[in-house]
Structures are given as structure tokens and as C-alpha cells.
Amino acid sequence: MKRAFILLLLVVVGWVLADTFSQINFGESRMGDIKQQETVGAYYLNNTVEKLSVANVVTAIVVNYRGFDTLGEVTVLFLAASGLASILYRRKKRGEHDVMILKNSSQLLQTGAKLIFPAILVLGAYVFIHGHLTPGGGFQGGAIIASGFLLMFMAYKDYHVSHNVLTWVESIAGILFVSVGIWGLISGATFLENILGTGTLNDLVSGGIIPLIYIAVGFKVAAELTGVLETLLNFKTEK
Numbered sequence: 001m002k003r004a005f006i007l008l009l010l011v012v013v014g015w016v017l018a019d020t021f022s023q024i025n026f027g028e029s030r031m032g033d034i035k036q037q038e039t040v041g042a043y044y045l046n047n048t049v050e051k052l053s054v055a056n057v058v059t060a061i062v063v064n065y066r067g068f069d070t071l072g073e074v075t076v077l078f079l080a081a082s083g084l085a086s087i088l089y090r091r092k093k094r095g096e097h098d099v100m101i102l103k104n105s106s107q108l109l110q111t112g113a114k115l116i117f118p119a120i121l122v123l124g125a126y127v128f129i130h131g132h133l134t135p136g137g138g139f140q141g142g143a144i145i146a147s148g149f150l151l152m153f154m155a156y157k158d159y160h161v162s163h164n165v166l167t168w169v170e171s172i173a174g175i176l177f178v179s180v181g182i183w184g185l186i187s188g189a190t191f192l193e194n195i196l197g198t199g200t201l202n203d204l205v206s207g208g209i210i211p212l213i214y215i216a217v218g219f220k221v222a223a224e225l226t227g228v229l230e231t232l233l234n235f236k237t238e239k
Contacts, residue, residue, distance in 0.1 A: 044057060044060070044061055044065065045057060048060045048061075049201060051198070052064060052194065052198050052207055052208065052210065053198040053199050053200060053201045053203075053206045053207055053208075054132045054133075054198075054201075054206070054207045054210055055132070055133050055134070055201060055202055056131065056132055056133060056134065056135065056136075056137075058135075058137075059131050059132045059137055059207075059210060059214065060132070060207075060210065062137065063137075063138075063209075063210050063213040063214055063217070064192075064194050064208075064209075064210055067181070067192035067213065068181075068191065068192055070213075070217070071177060071178070071181070071192070074174070074177070074217055074220055074221070077220075077221065077224055078170070078174070078220075078224060081224040081225075081227055081228050084228055084231060084232075085227065085228075085231050088231050088232070105154060105155050105156075109154065109155045110155045110156065112155075113151050113152055113154075113155035113156075116148075116151065117148050117151060117152055120144060120145065120147065120148030120151070121145055121148055123144055124141045124142065124143075124144035124145035124148065124218070124222065125141065125145070125218070126141070127140050127141035127144060127218075128140070128141030128142065128214050128215060128217065128218030129141075129204075129211065129214075129215060129218075130204070131210075131211070131214040131218075132206065132207040132210045132211050132214065133202060133204070133206075137214050137217070137218075138213070138214040138215070138216070138217025138218040138220075138221060139217065139218075139221055141214075141218040141221075141222070142217065142218045142219070142220065142221025142222035142223075142224075142225060143221065143222075143225060145218075145222035145226070146221070146222055146225035146226045146229060149161060149226045149229060149230075150229050153229060153230065153233050160230065160234075161226055161227075161230055163227060163230075166223045166224075166226060166227045167223075169219055169220075169222075169223040170219075170220050170223040170224055170227075172219075173216045173217070173218075173219040173220035173223065174216070174220055176212070176215075176216040177213060177216040177217065177220070180192065180209050180212055180213055180216070183195065183209075184209075192209075192213075194207075194208040194209050194210065195208070195209065196208035196209050
């Protein structure tokens with residue numbers, strides 16, 4: 001009886017899925033004449049370039065149209081990093097010291113890390129500074145920078161990053177994000193409203209507050225992920 005019921009359930013689910021997929025015209029544009037539509041997606045596509053002077057529509061959605069939601073996302077990332085650090089943190093006892101890795105890596109990795117690390121930092125900064133012009137943004141750029149620090153952690157056993165510095169960077173970036181939003185309220189607009197001049201499309205200084213927010217997000221994500229990596233790799237050993 002049980003097997004028959006399961007078989008019947010699978011048949012019903014399969015029929016529903018088959019009927020649903022058969023009504024989807026795969027490969028065809030379902031947007032139709034987007035100029036004539038009044039959907040949210042159509043509004044974004046029709047107005048982003050003209051009103052915000054931003055070539056990357058996704059960027060405009062993330063940090064302008066849905067900027068408050070993005071503020072919530074970076075807050076969640078901060079809480080997750082703080083929670084992880086709280087769980088893994090253990091107060092050092094007398095005779096203990098921090099060790100990242102038991103021994104240095106190969107000479108090849110160390111030499112490569114010295115050469116590549118600065119380039120990774122520059123690339124990460126480029127990605128979030130140009131997030132409103134090209135694919136990428138604060139989250140991607142911050143993750144790239146954190147990967148550079150991960151490379152240094154792997155290459156050198158004694159390499160470490162000051163948690164005080166990471167805390168300051170993360171805090172200043174978060175304050176900048178919120179301050180840009182409050183700036184809108186003070187100016188008589190709404191929280192995180194784009195109150196600056198949008199400039200000329202494809203210019204670096206364009207998009208209003210969007211580049212400022214992405215720069216803040218980039219530094220915030222880079223600091224938080226780097227702190228998480230160091231916390232995960234760090235352990236205590238007795239002298």
C-alpha cells in the first residue's frame with residue numbers, strides 16, 4: 001500500500017511538472033515589447049541608463065533601487081562573521097601563541113605570493129570602484145581582496161592581519177554606507193535616495209551615490225571575509 005501511494009504521488013508530481021514545462025516557450029523572449037510594459041523589471045531596464053547614467057543595470061538595482069536590501073545583506077554578513085569569530089575564539093592561556101600554519105610553504109608559492117598579492121589587491125579595488133560601469137561590484141571586489149590575503153596565509157606561517165585594523169576598516173565602511181543613506185534624509189529625500197548628480201554615462205565619476213556605496217561595500221566585505229579566513233586558519237599551540 002505504501003509503495004503504491006509513493007508511486008501515485010510520483011506520477012502526479014511528474015504530470016504537474018511535465019504540464020508546466022510544456023507551456024514554457026524556452027528560448028523565446030517573454031518580455032515582449034519591453035517599452036510598452038509597466039513591470040518592475042521593465043522600469044529598471046528602461047530607466048537605469050537614462051536616469052542614473054549607470055551602464056551596469058544590476059549594480060543600479062543592488063545599490064540604488066534596492067539599496068536598503070543590500071544594507072541588510074552586508075549586515076547579515078557582519079553578524080555571520082561576528083558569530084563565527086565568537087564561536088571559534090578561545091582566550092589564550094599562558095604559554096600559548098597564535099600559529100597560522102605549521103611551516104612555510106614552498107619557495108615557489110612564497111615567491112608567487114609576493115608578486116601576485118599586490119596585483120590581487122589592485123584587481124579587487126578596480127572591480128568595486130568600476131562596479132557601476134562593468135560587471136562586478138562591492139561583493140565581488142571584496143571577495144577578490146580576501147582571496148589575496150588567503151594566498152598570503154597559505155604562503156607564510158607567521159603572516160597575520162591586525163584584527164584592530166580589520167575592525168576599523170569594516171566599521172568605517174559600514175558608517176559610510178549608512179551616512180550616505182542619512183545624507184538623503186537630511187537633503188529632504190528618502191533614505192539611500194540617489195541625491196547626487198549622475199554625471200555622464202561611462203565616466204568613472206557617474207551614477208551619483210552608487211560608486212560610493214559600492215566602494216564602502218567592497219572594503220566592508222574584504223575586511224569581514226579576511227577576518228573570517230584568519231579566524232578559521234588560526235589555532236593555538238604551546239611554546
